[in-house]
Amino acid sequence: MKGLKSRISRKPINPAKVLKSVMDEEAGGTVLFIGTIRNRTEGKKVKGLEYEVYRKMAKREIAKLEEEIRKRWPIKSIRMVHREGKLKVGEVSIVVAVSAEHRGEAFDAARYAIDRIKESFPIWKREKFSGGRKVWAKGIPIRSIPAPPRPASESDASPREIEPRHRRSLVEA
């Protein structure tokens, strides 16, 4: 693990830095996905947009997703960085970088990561159209990785296995 961690960023993302943070001498394949702000949506010209993030929950979802991906694919390293705040057309909104021994796992894990980010991260976007009109983009009901259900009441509580803590390196201080 080098330097930069997966996170929500209020500042512009530098894809080269994210890429560098996953490069690994044991990796034979590294995939970098860069999401950028399109100039059109449903035929309408977009001037820019604003991302709103429920940061506290997003941090947990990032850690859960990293953990899930590491369980599913034997990757070397993964970083996911998503922007928050106001962005212009062409700016980078998301970067996913994955390194693995072979390209197959790197592609699969990166594809899975971006697909899951879209449905499981508590992020909303408000697009700004010419004329200054701002509209919340249509989304999908959030599908995050479920937490174990709570016992109905204290008296029903039975001893449960304590959830393994996320790897220290994945949790932002």
Add this chain to the structure above:
Amino acid sequence: MIYLAQAREAAGTKNEEFILEDKSTVLTALSRALAAHPKLRRLEKSIKVAINEEIMQEDTQLQQGDRVAVLPPVVGG
């Protein structure tokens, strides 16, 4: 309650506190929010609720001090 994005706009506030009876559930809290802020109703079907940053079912019982967040449909990436 914590209201995010469209829910924050519909409620006209970011945060508010509700005092609920014992054994109240996610649904109880959501009903209170909808009653207090009728504009939230247009989001009702697509809303998900998180307790302490984890999505929970509507029948989940709340505990004192829980942070209950109202999340409209998401659109990251």
